[in-house]
Amino acid sequence: xxxxxxxxxxxxxxxxxxxxxxxxxxxxxxxxxxxxxxxxxxxxxxxxxxxxxxxxxxxxxxxxxxxxxxxxxxxxxxxxxxxxxxxxxxxxxxxxxxxxxxxxxxxxxxxxxxxxxxxxxxxxxxxxxxxxxxxxxxxxxxxxxxxxxxxxxxxxxxxxxxxxxxxxxxxxxxxxxxxxxxxxxxxxxxxxxxxxxxxxxxxxxxxxxxxxxxxxxxxxxxxxxxxxxxxxxxxxxxxxxxxxxxxxxxxxxxxxxxxxxxxxxxxxxxxxxxxxxxxxxxxxxxxxxxxxxxxxxxxxxxxxxxxxxxxxxxxxxxxxxxxxxxxxxxxxxxxxxxxxxxxxxxxxxxxxxxxxxxxxxxxxxxxxxxxxxxxxxxxxxxxxxxxxxxxxxxxxxxxxxxxxxxxxxxxxxxxxxxxxxxxxxxxxxxxxxxxxxxxxxxxxxxxxxxxxxxxxxxxxxxxxxxxxxxxxxxxxxxxxxxxxxxxxxxxxxxxxxxxxxxxxxxxxxxxxxxxxxxxxxxxxxxxxxxxxxxxxxxxxxxxxxxxxxxxxxxxxxxxxxxxxxxxxxxxxxxxxxxxxxxxxxxxxxxxxxxxxxxxxxxxxxxxxxxxxxxxxxxxxxxxxxxxxxxxxxxxxxxxxxxxxxxxxxxxxxxxxxxxxxxxxxxxxxxxxxxxxxxxxxxxxxxxxxxxxxxxxxxxxxxxxxxx
Numbered sequence: 001x002x003x004x005x006x007x008x009x010x011x012x013x014x015x016x017x018x019x020x021x022x023x024x025x026x027x028x029x030x031x032x033x034x035x036x037x038x039x040x041x042x043x044x045x046x047x048x049x050x051x052x053x054x055x056x057x058x059x060x061x062x063x064x065x066x067x068x069x070x071x072x073x074x075x076x077x078x079x080x081x082x083x084x085x086x087x088x089x090x091x092x093x094x095x096x097x098x099x100x101x102x103x104x105x106x107x108x109x110x111x112x113x114x115x116x117x118x119x120x121x122x123x124x125x126x127x128x129x130x131x132x133x134x135x136x137x138x139x140x141x142x143x144x145x146x147x148x149x150x151x152x153x154x155x156x157x158x159x160x161x162x163x164x165x166x167x168x169x170x171x172x173x174x175x176x177x178x179x180x181x182x183x184x185x186x187x188x189x190x191x192x193x194x195x196x197x198x199x200x201x202x203x204x205x206x207x208x209x210x211x212x213x214x215x216x217x218x219x220x221x222x223x224x225x226x227x228x229x230x231x232x233x234x235x236x237x238x239x240x241x242x243x244x245x246x247x248x249x250x251x252x253x254x255x256x257x258x259x260x261x262x263x264x265x266x267x268x269x270x271x272x273x274x275x276x277x278x279x280x281x282x283x284x285x286x287x288x289x290x291x292x293x294x295x296x297x298x299x300x301x302x303x304x305x306x307x308x309x310x311x312x313x314x315x316x317x318x319x320x321x322x323x324x325x326x327x328x329x330x331x332x333x334x335x336x337x338x339x340x341x342x343x344x345x346x347x348x349x350x351x352x353x354x355x356x357x358x359x360x361x362x363x364x365x366x367x368x369x370x371x372x373x374x375x376x377x378x379x380x381x382x383x384x385x386x387x388x389x390x391x392x393x394x395x396x397x398x399x400x401x402x403x404x405x406x407x408x409x410x411x412x413x414x415x416x417x418x419x420x421x422x423x424x425x426x427x428x429x430x431x432x433x434x435x436x437x438x439x440x441x442x443x444x445x446x447x448x449x450x451x452x453x454x455x456x457x458x459x460x461x462x463x464x465x466x467x468x469x470x471x472x473x474x475x476x477x478x479x480x481x482x483x484x485x486x487x488x489x490x491x492x493x494x495x496x497x498x499x500x501x502x503x504x505x506x507x508x509x510x511x512x513x514x515x516x517x518x519x520x521x522x523x524x525x526x527x528x529x530x531x532x533x534x535x536x537x538x539x540x541x542x543x544x545x546x547x548x549x550x551x552x553x554x555x556x557x558x559x560x561x562x563x564x565x566x567x568x569x570x571x572x573x574x575x576x577x578x579x580x581x582x583x584x585x586x587x588x589x590x591x592x593x594x595x596x597x598x599x600x601x602x603x604x605x606x607x608x609x610x611x612x613x614x615x616x617x618x619x620x621x622x623x624x625x626x627x628x629x630x631x632x633x634x635x636x637x638x639x640x641x642x643x644x645x646x647x648x649x650x651x652x653x654x655x656x657x658x659x660x661x662x663x664x665x666x667x668x669x670x671x672x673x674x675x676x677x678x679x680x681x682x683x684x685x686x687x688x689x690x691x692x693x694x695x696x697x698x699x700x701x702x703x704x705x706x707x
Contacts, residue, residue, distance in 0.1 A: 012084065012085065012086075012087050012170050013170055013171065013172050014079075014080055014083060014084050014170055014171055014172065015171075015172050016076065016171060016172060016173045017040045017076065017079045018040065019039070019040055019041035020039055020040065020041070021039065021040040021079070022037050022038070022039065022040075023037055023038040023039065023040060023042075023045045023046065023047075023049075023079070023082065024037055024038075024047070024049040024050055024082055024083065025083045028049070028050060028082075028083060029049045029050070030052050030401075032052070033048075033049055033051075033052055034448075035048025035049050035051065035058060035448075036048060036049075037049050040075070040079060043062070043063050043064065044060050044061070044062055044063070045060060045061040045063070045078075045082075046058065046060050047059040047060060047061065047082075047104040047107065047108060050082070050103075050104035050107070050401060051104045051401050052400075052401040052403075053363060053366075053367070053389050053401050053403060053449075054366050054367050054432050054434075054449045054450035055362065055363050055366025055367065055434070055449065055450040055451065055452060055453065056104075056105075056363070056401070056449070056452075057452050057453075057454075059104050059105055059108045060108075061078065061108055061111055061112075063075065065112065065115045065119075066115045066118055066119075067118055067119055067122040069122060069127045069128075070118040070121065070122060070127070070128075070129065071118075073128070073129050073175040073177075074111070074114050074115060074118050076168075076171065076175055077114070077164055077167050077168045077171070077175060077177065078107075078111045078114070080167045080168070080170050080171050081107055081110060081111065081163070081167045082107055084101075084167060084170045085100035085101045086098075086099075086100045086101075086163075086166060086167070086170075087100075087170075088100075090166055094159070099393060099399060101399055102399055103399045103401060104401065106399075109160070110160045110163060113157060113160040113161065114160070114161070114164050116144075117140060117161060117164070120140050120143065120144075121136065121140075124136065124139075128176075129164075129168075129175055129176060129177045129178070130175075130176035130177075130178065132177070132178050133178070134178075134180075134181040137161075137178075137180045137181055137182075138181060138190065140161075141158065141161075141182075141190045142190075144157060145157075145191070145192045149192055150192075151191050151192055154190075154191045154192050155187060155191060158180070158182055158187050158190060158191070161180055162179075162180050162182070162183050164177050165177045165178065165179045165180060165183070205486040205493065205496070206493065206496050206497040206499075206500035206546070207484055207486075207489060207493050207494070207497040208482075208484050208485055208486070210482055211481055211482060211483075211484045211489065212356075212497055214467070214471075214479050214480060214481045215352065215464065215467070215481050215489070216352065216353075216356060217479070218349070218463075218467045218470075218471075218479070218481070219348075219349040219350075219352040219353050219463075220349075220353060220415050221325075222345060222346055222349035222350075223346070223349050223350055223353055223415070223418050223419050223422055224415070224418055225323045225324065225325075225330070226323040226330060226342075226346070227346055227418075227422045227425075228322055228323070229319070229320075229321055229322055229323045229330075229331070229334060230334075230339070230342040230343060230346045231343075231346075231422075231425055231426075232319040232320070232334070233317050233319055233334035233335075233338075233339040233342065234339050234340075234342075234343050234441070236317045236318065236319050236334075236339075237317065237336055237339040237340075239289075240285060240286060240289035240290070240317075240336065241285050241289070243288070243289040244284070244285040244286075244288040244289040244294075244295055245285075245295070247288055247289070247292060247293060247294045247295075248294055249293070249294040249296055249297050250293070250294075252292070253291065253292050253293030253294060253297060254293060254297050256291040256292055256293060257287070257291050257293045257297055257298065257301055258301075259291075260287070260290070260291045261287070261301060264313070265305065268311070269311070269313060270310075270311045270312050270313025270314070271307070271310045271311060271312070271313050272286050272287050272290075272313055272314070272315045272336075273310055273311075273312035273313060273315075274286075274315070274336075274337050275337075279309065280309055280310065280312050281302075281308075281309075281310070282298060282301075282302050282307060282310055283315050283336065283337065284298040284299060284302075285336075286315040286336045314333070314335055315335050315336035315337055316333040316334070316335060316336075317333065317334045317335065317336055317339070319334055321333065321334065325474050325476070326474075326476075330474070339441075340441040340442045341441075341442075341466075343426070343441040344439070344441050344442070344459060344462070345459075345462070345463050345466050346422065347423065347426060347434070347439055347459075348456075348459040348460060348462070348463040349419075349463065350419035350420070350422050350423050350433075351365065351419075351434065351456060351459070351460075352460065352463075352494070353415050353416055353418075353419040354368070354416055354419050354420070355491065355494040355495070356494040356497065356498055357413060357415055357416050357498075358384065358410050358411075358412065358416055359410075359495055359498045359499075360386070360410065360495070361388070361389075361390065361495060362453060362456070362491035362492060363388075363389045363390070363403075364386055364387065364388055364389070365434070366432070366434055366450040366451065366456075367386060367387040367389070367403065367432070367450065368384070368386055368420070368423075368432070368433045368434070369430060369431065369432055369433060370423070370424045370427055370428070370429050370430055370431050370432075370433060371424070371429065371430060372384050372385050372386055372420070372433070373385075373412050373416075373417060373420045381411055381412070382411070382412040382413075382416075382417045383409040383410065383411060383412065384409055384410040384411075384412050384416075384420075385405060385406075385409050386405070386406055386409070386410060387403040387404060387405055387406065388403055388404065388406050389401075389403035392404050420433065426438060426439070432449070432450045434450045434451045434456075435449075435450060435451075436448065436449055436450060436451050436452075436455075439451055453491055456491055457488065457489075457490050457491060460489050460490075460491075461488060461489065464481045464489065467479075467480065467481050468480040468481060496546070499543040499545065499546035499547075500546050544599040544600045544603060544636075545599045547599070547603060547636075547637055548598075548599035548602050548603055549599075550611070550612070551583065551602070551603070551609050551610050551611060552583050553612075554610040554611060554612040554619060555579060555580045555583030555610050556583070557612070558576065558580045558610060558619065558653070559580050559581075561653050561654075561655060562577075562580075562653075562702075562703040565702070566653045566654040566655060567653070567654055567700035567701055567702050568651055568652070568653055568700060568701065568702075568703060568706070569651065569652050569695070569696045569699045569700040569701070570618070570650045570651035570652055570696075571648045571649075571650065571651075572621035572623070572626075572648060572649050572650060572651050573651050573701070573706055574706050575607060575608065575621045575623070576610060576619060576621045576651045577703055577706055577707060578608065579607075579608040579609060579610050579621055580610065582608060583609075583610065600636075603636040603637065604636055606622070606623055606624055606636075607621065607622070607623035607626075608621075609621075609622055609636070609637075610622075611637060611638055611640065613638075613640045613643055614659075615640070615641075615643070616640075616643040616650075617652065617656040617657075617659045617660050617663075617692075618643070618650045618651065618652050618656055619650070619651050619652070619653075619656075620638045620640070620643070620647075620649045620650060621649050621650075621651060622636075622637060622638045622649055623648070623649055626647065626648035626649050627639075627647060627648075627649055628644040628646065628647040628648075629642040629643060629644060629647070630642065645688075645692075652692075652696045652700075654696075654697075654700065656696070657692075657693040657696040657697060657700075658693075660689040660690070660692055660693040661689070661690065661693050663686075663689050664686040664687075664689045664690045664693070665686075667682045667683070667685055667686035667689070668682070668683065668686050670682050671683045671686070
């Protein structure tokens with residue numbers, strides 16, 4: 001039985017569901033969604049009909065978590081939550097971000113919060129939601145927030161609890177949930193007094209450069225250098241498997257099998273083998289395809305010769321090896337058994353390249369499809385047409401699980417284009433680049449949608465382990481990937497790390513930072529260069545956060561060095577002291593959800609933000625009108641790659657002058673062993689560094705003299 005929305009005077013009211021009612025009514029299921037639905041009476045409610053994002057897990061509600069006495073009431077309101085929508089008059093009191101319907105994941109979290117309340121009430125002896133008084137609501141909130149929890153999280157929790165009352169009002173026969181007191185008196189008195197933690201994507205730590213450097217190097221090496229070999233090996237493996245299953249049992253095949261295996265068996269050589277359930281067994285598919293016999297004949301040979309655990313040998317594929325490491329082939333041959341693993345690592349490498357070198361969110365990468373990055377007809381830049389999913393709503397404010405195409409495409413640099421081309425060779429035309437059905441290379445299971453976050457994270461960890469084994473076997477232990485000090489490498493850390501490198505390593509070698517450094521002006525101008533607009537919370541908000549953190553760190557180091565007695569010089573010395581005093585201090589690395597806006601406001605303080613430039617051995621007290629690096633009209637940071645002598649924003653400390661003198665000595669040593677033309681240039685650069693250091697020492701003052 002399918003229930004429709006009530007058609008009386010109030011279109012927001014829903015009838016009481018019956019045991020056979022669908023969990024999700026048809027009007028909320030998109031046309032292409034084929035995920036299974038459920039019935040009201042069942043113990044598990046699938047929420048797949050509400051989920052269209054390719055990389056999203058298919059959430060479910062398990063009713064075993066709810067106490068029996070209150071389950072029927074929580075069930076009814078949850079069904080209204082899944083199929084109803086809040087009234088506009090109610091939403092007006094909830095703030096500008098309130099929506100009539102949330103996503104499937106949000107609905108599940110709301111339901112589980114209601115179940116948590118039900119368990120607390122059950123323990124307190126309350127058997128009906130009608131009996132939940134203001135005192136019970138207040139006591140539950142106090143108990144719920146007894147552990148350390150941020151005010152933001154606590155506010156969301158109180159909002160979810162208020163929704164239990166709000167959605168109950170949308171049933172023609174409500175269960176009678178009482179109104180929480182914070183709906184009448186405000187929530188301030190029910191929130192924790194302080195916020196030590198706040199969630200949000202900006203709480204994610206960037207990857208350590210010592211981790212990211214070799215990881216990205218191997219990812220690009222895999223895509224650029226090994227992809228052809230791996231894809232050829234995979235195609236050959238599939239071809240051999242097809243041959244093995246189609247080969248008939250013939251006398252000629254049996255003779256060829258004996259001629260292939262008996263000499264190896266007599267000589268004590270390893271036989272083509274594979275692992276199966278922890279045991280070593282003959283690789284029947286490889287042998288059958290190689291000699292032209294049937295799989296049954298190979299099994300018969302194994303039984304006749306009692307080869308339950310044969311001495312393992314390789315299964316070499318007849319494909320050329322073209323990839324190299326340090327000028328030598330990276331494999332003597334590609335192996336039948338290794339092909340699925342290499343395919344998995346190749347797709348992971350392409351994923352890492354796409355994640356890091358675009359700045360996309362993980363769900364945006366998961367939503368990429370074959371054909372998303374066509375070759376430009378006019379020889380211009382490659383652009384990626386993709387979907388975004390965060391905070392996407394329709395004209396009525398309803399959450400859109402399928403997302404929408406970005407108004408501004410992403411710009412794809414060469415490594416990303418190559419990664420996409422490799423992925424397009426793995427999946428059919430128009431298919432998701434990370435389709436689960438086409439990336440299960442070992443078992444070939446036909447999952448729906450894209451690879452999920454947990455699976456992608458596991459693949460990254462497996463790829464790192466493979467890199468370290470490969471680096472060791474190739475005699476390159478210095479190219480291994482060390483453990484990150486902040487834990488496992490996760491999908492969400494790449495985006496933050498990109499912002500870290502743009503903000504802090506504009507001239508560095510790690511992760512093509514030079515190229516991204518050259519895009520700094522474009523990013524700050526907020527033009528349509530492929531990184532989205534602020535309304536989409538693109539890479540700019542993350543970049544602002546990381547840049548503000550870097551500026552605050554620079555201010556802290558300046559304060560510390562001046563406190564130890566270092567002197568300061570430069571035309572912007574007084575402004576630098578003012579900026580150092582006024583800069584915010586951050587405890588730890590946690591960033592609140594509001595910090596992106598605060599960071600943008602902080603960076604907009606023209607002339608009072610400090611930027612460290614280790615390549616030029618100075619600090620820039622950035623003021624647009626003084627800058628010689630030609631920043632854009634709306635720039636909030638300098639073009640550090642184009643730092644020029646004589647700029648009115650520059651300041652130096654004694655430590656900067658000492659760095660210049662050390663660089664002077666290094667350049668002179670290089671000049672002593674360089675050809676004459678190069679030696680002259682090196683000595684000229686060394687002399688310029690020495691003059692700059694001497695100027696600092698001649699004009700520097702202690703901080704007290706400038707205040």
